[in-house]
Amino acid sequence: MERLTAIGLWLRRRAENIAALMLAVMFVAFIVQVAFRYLLNLPVGGASELTVIMWLWLVLWGASFVLKEREEIRFDFLLSNVGPKARRVMSFLACAALLFLYGYSLPAVWDFVTFMKIQETSYLDIRYDWVFSIYVIFAVATLLRYAWLLLATLRGRDVEGARSAGAEGDQ
Structure with a gap:
């Protein structure tokens, strides 16, 4: 470990x-x-x-x-006013929704990025598939992050509560 x-x-x-x-x-x-x-x-x-x-x-x-997860900017006024069980349910729903949305959009994103190899930037002549490939990396990293958060939530961890406590402890 x-x-x-x-x-x-x-x-x-x-x-x-x-x-x-x-x-x-x-x-x-x-x-x-x-x-x-x-x-x-x-x-x-x-x-x-x-x-x-x-x-x-x-x-x-x-x-x-x-x-890091605790460094992301969010409007968590609703999460901070509910108990740990409600936070876990809300975290589960948010993770599931984001996993669905990013997962559903990934094939279309891949198609668009690979299609853009036909065009280059105006001055540097860099193919747009190279320019936009970072979004595919971002989408996959986001899918992995939220899958990990979903598993942590299913294991009973209060991810959002720990996030809020971590952010307050950093100040």
């Missing part, structure tokens, strides 16, 4: 490293874009395109692999 925890921590650190690298690329591309546009009066579309692609990848990568 300790070995799995160590591997998980190592993987989490690498995911954070990749997110930091994407943020650095996005920042440099933004600075290049500003410098070329306002200092040299030469708009550079590739830098703008790279900034947008890095933002898309950074947000979905972070949501998939970096963000």
